[in-house]
Amino acid sequence: MPAEFIKVVRVSDLPERGGKFIRIGDDEIALFRVDGKLFAINNVCAHQHISALHQGIVSGVNVTCPMHGWTYSLETGKAVSGSGCVKTYPVKVVGENVFIEVERAD
Numbered sequence: 001m002p003a004e005f006i007k008v009v010r011v012s013d014l015p016e017r018g019g020k021f022i023r024i025g026d027d028e029i030a031l032f033r034v035d036g037k038l039f040a041i042n043n044v045c046a047h048q049h050i051s052a053l054h055q056g057i058v059s060g061v062n063v064t065c066p067m068h069g070w071t072y073s074l075e076t077g078k079a080v081s082g083s084g085c086v087k088t089y090p091v092k093v094v095g096e097n098v099f100i101e102v103e104r105a106d
């Protein structure tokens with residue numbers, strides 16, 4: 001399936017250690033800025049499939065789901081508390097603009 005980088009926000013739109021909800025097609029994405037690095041993971045928690053991870057608490061490079069506390073690595077998407085994983089997305093910055101790579105259906 002082909003993939004392409006989509007421009008989503010400006011770096012200055014991202015609060016440090018805060019998450020931002022981004023929808024690209026069917027992908028619901030949580031974008032985080034942590035110590036100047038950007039991470040994009042699927043926003044839907046593996047526990048009860050609630051789209052809430054952008055509202056999670058960031059600690060180190062992990063985010064904790066606000067619903068029941070499952071915690072994921074922002075680097076790998078793997079659960080470090082709970083089980084399973086969430087998809088990660090490549091992120092790049094060009095100038096002030098943030099791009100996320102998603103797969104296209106066509």
Ligand code: FES
Binds near residue numbers: 048
């Ligand atoms: S829905 Fe995320 S921990 Fe339950």
